[in-house]
Amino acid sequence: MKRFSINHLRELESESMFVIREVAAQFENPVMLFSGGKDSIVMFHLARKAFAPARVPFPLMHIDTGHNFQETIDFRDWLVEESGVQLVVRYVQDSIDKGRVVEETGYNASRNKLQTVTLLDGIEELKFDCAMGGGRRDEEKARAKERFFSHRDEFGQWDPKNQRPELWNLFNGKKNMGEHFRVFPISNWTEMDVWQYILMENIAIPNLYFSHEREVFVRDGVLYAKTPFMQLKDSEQPEKRIVRFRTIGDATCTGAVESYASSIEEIIREVAATRVTERGSRADDKRSEAAMEDRKIEGYF
Amino acid sequence: MDSSTYLDMELLRFTTAGSVDDGKSTLIGRLLFDSKAIFQDQLEAIERASIKKGEEHVNLALLTDGLRAEREQGITIDVAYRYFHTPKRKFIIADTPGHIQYTRNMVTGASTANAAVILVDARHGVIEQTIRHAYIASLLRIPHVIVCVNKMDLVAFAEDTFNRIQKQFMDFSANLDIQDVRFIPISALLGDNVVDRSKNMDWYQGPTLMYLLENLYISNDNNLLDARFPVQYVIRPQVTEYHDYRGYAGRVASGTFKVGDKVKVLPSGFSSTIKQIDFGKESIESASAPQSVTMVLEDDLDLSRGGMIIPIENGINQSQDIDVMICWLSEKPMVLGGKYALKHTTNDLRCLIKEVKYKVNINTLEKDYDDKSIGLNDIACISLRTTKPLFFDAYRKNRITGSLIVIDEATNITVGAGMIQ
Numbered sequence: 005m006k007r008f009s010i011n012h013l014r015e016l017e018s019e020s021m022f023v024i025r026e027v028a029a030q031f032e033n034p035v036m037l038f039s040g041g042k043d044s045i046v047m048f049h050l051a052r053k054a055f056a057p058a059r060v061p062f063p064l065m066h067i068d069t070g071h072n073f074q075e076t077i078d079f080r081d082w083l084v085e086e087s088g089v090q091l092v093v094r095y096v097q098d099s100i101d102k103g104r105v106v107e108e109t110g111y112n113a114s115r116n117k118l119q120t121v122t123l124l125d126g127i128e129e130l131k132f133d134c135a136m137g138g139g140r141r142d143e144e145k146a147r148a149k150e151r152f153f154s155h156r157d158e159f160g161q162w163d164p165k166n167q168r169p170e171l172w173n174l175f176n177g178k179k180n181m182g183e184h185f186r187v188f189p190i191s192n193w194t195e196m197d198v199w200q201y202i203l204m205e206n207i208a209i210p211n212l213y214f215s216h217e218r219e220v221f222v223r224d225g226v227l228y229a230k231t232p233f234m235q236l237k238d239s240e241q242p243e244k245r246i247v248r249f250r251t252i253g254d255a256t257c258t259g260a261v262e263s264y265a266s267s268i269e270e271i272i273r274e275v276a277a278t279r280v281t282e283r284g285s286r287a288d289d290k291r292s293e294a295a296m297e298d299r300k301i302e303g304y305f
Numbered sequence: 306m307d308s309s310t311y312l313d314m315e316l317l318r319f320t321t322a323g324s325v326d327d328g329k330s331t332l333i334g335r336l337l338f339d340s341k342a343i344f345q346d347q348l349e350a351i352e353r354a355s356i357k358k359g360e361e362h363v364n365l366a367l368l369t370d371g372l373r374a375e376r377e378q379g380i381t382i383d384v385a386y387r388y389f390h391t392p393k394r395k396f397i398i399a400d401t402p403g404h405i406q407y408t409r410n411m412v413t414g415a416s417t418a419n420a421a422v423i424l425v426d427a428r429h430g431v432i433e434q435t436i437r438h439a440y441i442a443s444l445l446r447i448p449h450v451i452v453c454v455n456k457m458d459l460v461a462f463a464e465d466t467f468n469r470i471q472k473q474f475m476d477f478s479a480n481l482d483i484q485d486v487r488f489i490p491i492s493a494l495l496g497d498n499v500v501d502r503s504k505n506m507d508w509y510q511g512p513t514l515m516y517l518l519e520n521l522y523i524s525n526d527n528n529l530l531d532a533r534f535p536v537q538y539v540i541r542p543q544v545t546e547y548h549d550y551r552g553y554a555g556r557v558a559s560g561t562f563k564v565g566d567k568v569k570v571l572p573s574g575f576s577s578t579i580k581q582i583d584f585g586k587e588s589i590e591s592a593s594a595p596q597s598v599t600m601v602l603e604d605d606l607d608l609s610r611g612g613m614i615i616p617i618e619n620g621i622n623q624s625q626d627i628d629v630m631i632c633w634l635s636e637k638p639m640v641l642g643g644k645y646a647l648k649h650t651t652n653d654l655r656c657l658i659k660e661v662k663y664k665v666n667i668n669t670l671e672k673d674y675d676d677k678s679i680g681l682n683d684i685a686c687i688s689l690r691t692t693k694p695l696f697f698d699a700y701r702k703n704r705i706t707g708s709l710i711v712i713d714e715a716t717n718i719t720v721g722a723g724m725i726q
Contacts, residue, residue, distance in 0.1 A: 009524045010596065012316035012395040021597035022556045025538045029610055029651070053585035054597065057550060058542035141386045148385045167383065169409055169634050171416040171722045172708045173556070174648045178717035192397055194388045 013201050016193055020047070021054040022173060023152055023189040027134055028054075028061050030177035031185070034134040035127075038064040038091070040076035041252040042209055043138030045083070046198055047190055049207050052087060063090035065135070067123050069115040070097045071233040071254045079210040094126035111223075111235055114256040120304045124160040127184060134177070134185040142194045146297035152191050158182040160303035195250075196275055203268040212249045215266045220245050226259035250275075314390065317523060320399040320414040320447070322438040323424030328455045332424065332493035333387060333400055336515070339500040342389035384410045393519045408667070408682035409634040411438065412722055415445035416708070419523050422451045422514070427460045427490075431473040433668040439474070440667055443481040444630060444684065444724065446701060449521050450486045453514060458492040462505040480670060482701070489514055528594075528703045532560030533621070534614040535650035535706070540599055552583060552599035553608060558650070558705035560616075562600070563591040567617040570608045571696045576617050577604040594705075611652040613696050613706075621698060621706070625691050628662070628726040630700075632684050635713065635720035639679035639687075645720070646712040649695055650705065655714075660688040686726070700724035 010018075024047075027034050036051060038044045051060045066080060084091045096115045099105045104125065105118040127135055141148045151167055153175045168176055177185055190198070202209060219230040221240040228234060230242040233256050247260035248271075265271045323329035337343045387398040399414030401407065415421065421442040425435050442450050452474055460466045467490045478486065489498055490509050497503035500515040512520070540552040562568070566579045581601040582592050592598040600614060608614075615621055633639055639658060647656045663672040664685040679685050700707030711721030 009315060012314045015316045015595060018556060018595055018597040022537070025554055025597070029538045054554065055540060056583065056585050056599075057547050057552075058540050058544075142388045145385075148387065149383045164383070168719045169413045169722070171413055171710055171719070172704065173417075174708065174710045176648065176710065176712055176717070176719045178646065178712060180717065192386070192388075194390075194395075196390070197395070 013197060013204060016190075016197060017050065017053075017201070019192065020050045020189040023175070023187065024051050024054045024136065026153075026175050026177070027136060027187050027189075030175070031134040033130075033132050034062045034136065034187075035065045035092075035130070035132040036060075036062055036136045037123075037138070038066050038080065039138070039253070040066070040072070040080045040210060041138070042198055042202065042213065043140065043190060043193075045207060045209055046193075046201060047136065047138045048083070048087075048089075049205065050189060060087070060089050063092055065126060065130075065132075066091065066093045067119045067126065068093050068095045068097075069119060069254045070095060071115055071231070071256050073210075073212055073229070073231075073252065073255055075210050075212050076252055079208075083208075092126070092130065094122050096122045098122070099125065111237060113235070114254060116254050116257050117299060117304075120299065120302050124303050127160065132184065133179070134187055136187045136189060138190055139188045140193050140195075140198075141188075141191050150188060150191065152188055153177055154186040154188065155179065156184050156186060156303065160184070162186075162303070164297065196272070199268065199272050199275055203272065210252065212252055213271065215246055215248045215264050217244055218247050218260065219243070220247060220260055227261065228259060229255055231255045314393060314395050315523065316395050316397065317420065317518060317521065318397045318399065318418050319420040319422055319518065320401060320411070320418040321422045321424070322401055322411055322414075322441075323455075324426075324432065324434040327424045327426040328493045329400070329424050332422075332453070332455065332491070332499065333398060335493050335496060335499050336398075337387065337389050339496070339515070340389045340391055342387075384414045391515070391519055396518065408437065408441070408684075409632065409722075411441050412445060412632045412634070415441055415447055416704075416722070418445075418447050420449040420451060420518070420521060421447045422453060424453050424455050425470055425474070427454050427456045427466055427470065430470045431477065435474070436477055436670065437667045439478050439481060439483065440665075440670060443478075443483045444632075446482075446704060446724075448484055448523070450483050451514065451517060452486065452488045453493075454488065454490045455493050457490045457497060457503075457506065458495055462490075462497075462503075464506070464508040467509070477670070487511070487517060489517070528559035528698075530560060531619055531621075531698060531703065532562055532616050533558040533698070533703065533706050534562060534600065535652075536608060536610055536612045536614065537651050539609055550601070551605065552601050553612075553614065554597075554599045555651070556597040557592050557594045559594045559703050561591055561593040562614070562616075568602070568614050569617045570602070570606055571613040571615065571621070571623075572694065573607055573612075575604070575606050577602040577606055579603075611650075613650065621696050623694050623696050625694050626659075627689050627691070627695060627697070629687055629689055629709065629723040630684065630726060631679070631687050631711070631724075632722045633679050633681060633720065634722060635718060636681050637713065637720065638681075639683075639721065641677060641679075644714065646714050647689075647691065647709055648712065649697065649709040652695070654695075655692045656689045656711070658687060659690050662686040662688065689723075697725050699726060 096118050099122045100107050105121045139147055151170045219242045220227045221242045248263045249260050265274045321329055385400045389396050401410045401414040423438045454467050454470050471488045490506055491498040498513045534555050534557055536553045537555040540554050542550055564579050569576050580603045582589050583599040641658055644657050647654050661677040663674045664676050698706045707725045709723040710719050713720045
């Protein structure tokens, strides 16, 4: 018998396509969460591949904090037009205006945590029974115990100690009325896999990931972009530096790194040599040892 | 790293099993650390946490214990997945806790593994938990088992201790169906024979653990002979350009399908020919496990999710009455005569539990024909009747078409993992 083998990226790709198709088959009204970051871009690319030549049979949903980099929004709108996918946007600002959440104050104010309420309200309002997210198990230790198919109760909460066992490739998406699922198709990918795959498939990504000149300032050892959403302390002096972003999130909690990497190949070399995790520049994870676990239990991405 | 070397990597999934305190977390920490998968900020975070807890050394177990309750109690509750790579392979570790009540996690981690790393404490030798770990590896048909005799530094790196444990293991595992078993004497704490060859055990001439993980031959682990394609989803683009397109999307479970192959579709039994195999926007000549593709057939047939495409000359078992080795995963005991939901490949159906044939004592591997009560972590041979015929292979021939899960209809929770006999 002839030996058949595929490289690990192709194997991960096939696994993710399988998971995305299971979602389309098992749920009535699924949605794919889209942030404009590389993980959700890759996830959406996999979805297009899974259903070609048909269109992706579910919409994208963007939870807009209002604190985005303009480049992210431009890229999102370009991708939506190019692919013909349906996009729904729910705004954290609306949740604030309705009094559903209260804006944080102070220098480290962020809308990151507030997104959870907007997300859960959006899921309830639009009656989504499954929300796919681009979370990866290598990102953070609480994520390492996440299932592909993650059950959420009627309050949208995650119960990490009582997760359904997940065996072979048999995914159990059964649920009661009012409950929903979070599904993570790229669970098994690492940051390096994502970059290699972007290179292999020639996937377009926002310019923020590439080296550029930007006004930044240092706070708690992290480089932040100077934006209207960030209140500067007197001691913080913005200056122009050559930077890029390893992750793209809310401008208030996403740090930049000094870098001259201006192509995917250069980014890959940089990622291979780096000794700090990509979330190392995310202020949202630094709030406490269990910051991610706490947000996930409440229903975060 | 050069981008082309990374593209040539194979994926190896392995599970680690050990009992409490036998150094499993240290071993995983060592593999991650020596392959540079632990980052500076992660190391600093666990250093801070170790100091806070008043521990003397940096506790590598804090890397793998992700949930607050685990850190507080110093135990691992759930399967944790870890990732690292070397220039040759990417590895996914399913790290499963060792205590007795977590057999269900071990089964979960084992279900997708190519290899199992079983840790034995050199001071204690083969104990009940070792037997249980080996039994589960054999039951779940993990193709390669690597027994690491750990803490060799605490037995003065003695060769006869290693040999005695190797013999103990071989003696009881003779009754098990393990295809490939290797033994390595290691010290996870000091790093002997994990990544670097030990300077303390000249008498051991075999490979290090990392060398073995990098070089296990895994391409033959899939069933290459019996081609199986469970249909997951039917693709029908609602656009003029593809007006007549009807594609069957799925992941090849085993074997290879080629354009032009004569095939049979189940459950109808009609035959057709493969007209086209699509992968994204391209069409390809053949598809093999584990590729996700879309097949187009020459004829318009009644085929949808839950159906299967198989080669015309290759038979598959078909029955409503099946015998299954089941591992019970729920605190709520199994109800004899009870009805449950069942998932098999892409099929959703229901089943009735007709009979408990025997229960396996997983510490002695003896069969008990009298005890019919099946509770959490029990493993038993049972008979099921399904609402419609199942198309299946024996689990020992095919891990995809031979596996099923049983679901409690009241709670929707997965309560049983079944391997078809």
